[in-house]
Amino acid sequence: MSTNLTFAEAIEAELRAADQASVAPEQEAAYMEELTTRRQQFQREADRVLVDIVRPRLETLAGFFANAGPARKCEVNHCTWWFGYTERFPASVKIELSIEHDAPCENLLLAYELSILPSFSKYERFDRLALPLGAFDDATIAGWLEQCLLRFVRIYTALARTDRDQVTSLATDPVCGMRIDRDHAAASAKHAGHDYFFCSAGCRDDFVAEPERYVRLALV
Numbered sequence: 226m227s228t229n230l231t232f233a234e235a236i237e238a239e240l241r242a243a244d245q246a247s248v249a250p251e252q253e254a255a256y257m258e259e260l261t262t263r264r265q266q267f268q269r270e271a272d273r274v275l276v277d278i279v280r281p282r283l284e285t286l287a288g289f290f291a292n293a294g295p296a297r298k299c300e301v302n303h304c305t306w307w308f309g310y311t312e313r314f315p316a317s318v319k320i321e322l323s324i325e326h327d328a329p330c331e332n333l334l335l336a337y338e339l340s341i342l343p344s345f346s347k348y349e350r351f352d353r354l355a356l357p358l359g360a361f362d363d364a365t366i367a368g369w370l371e372q373c374l375l376r377f378v379r380i381y382t383a384l385a386r387t388d389r390d391q392v393t394s395l396a397t398d399p400v401c402g403m404r405i406d407r408d409h410a411a412a413s414a415k416h417a418g419h420d421y422f423f424c425s426a427g428c429r430d431d432f433v434a435e436p437e438r439y440v441r442l443a444l445v
Contacts, residue, residue: 260329260330263329263330263331263358264326264330266358266359267326267330267333267358270333270358270359271302271324271333274324274333274335274363274366275302275304275322275324277363278363278366278367278370279304279322279324279370280304282367282370282371282374283295283304283306283320283322283374286306286374286377286378287306290308290314292308292309292310292311292314293306293307293308293309294306294307294309295307302323302324302325303321303322303323303324304321304322304323305319305320305321305322306319306320307319308320308381309440310399310419310440311419312419313385314381314384314385315384315396315397316341316342316343316344316384316397317341317342317399317439317440318339318340318341318342318381319338319339319340320337320338320339320374320377321336321337321338321339321340322335322336322337322338322370323335323336323338324336326358327355330358331357331358332355332356332357332358333355333356333357333358333361334353334354334355335353335354335355335356335366335369335370336351336352336353337351337352337353337370337373338350338351339351339377339380341380341384342439343397343399343401343402345402346383348380349376349380352369352373354366354369395407396410396421396422398421398422398423398424398428399421399432399439399440400423400428400429400431400432400439401424401428403424405422405423405424407422410422410423410424411423411424411425411426411428411429412425412426412428412429413429414429414432414433416432416436416440417436419440421440
């Protein structure tokens with residue numbers, strides 16, 4: 226077994242080898258300058274794609290649903306819209322679009338994420354598009370995004386069809402997701418003008434304490 230001193234000498238040898246293999250300071254400076262330029266180009270493109278492509282299509286989609294609205298807090302390179310819980314669409318839904326870049330900042334990465342709560346069936350939550358920075362056309366992004374949003378429409382309207390197929394007296398407990406007969410619900414509560422029914426007093430108490438944890442209602 227080697228001594229601790231031998232181990233320290235081995236570490237020093239590794240560090241010397243790493244120093245010898247490192248790039249020259251001028252090469253490092255040139256790389257960082259190029260990377261900074263690419264990052265600035267990325268941010269210009271990301272801002273433009275959000276303004277010219279992403280937001281207009283999300284606004285067009287939201288125009289068909291009175292319970293839809295943008296997130297109150299805007300984040301750089303992100304665009305989030307909520308679809309509030311209603312009797313017709315008994316779920317809180319979030320659509321999030323984000324634009325990022327890879328580590329060397331050579332590719333534009335668009336990510337789509339759909340979240341439905343509660344959900345009783347499988348659905349496609351994620352999609353992603355990667356394009357070379359400075360070498361893509363807007364039509365490619367628009368086509369990809371429109372396909373994601375049209376797929377969302379099919380998933381979202383299925384919520385309404387499923388609800389219509391159920392007995393009209395059924396409701397969804399927004400805390401645990403259980404389908405219950407509202408005439409025999411253990412408890413109920415009202416929030417933002419909507420009635421909610423619960424399988425137990427415990428679920429009702431959890432909801433009353435933090436209603437926005439379980440439902441998101443768009444301000445329209």
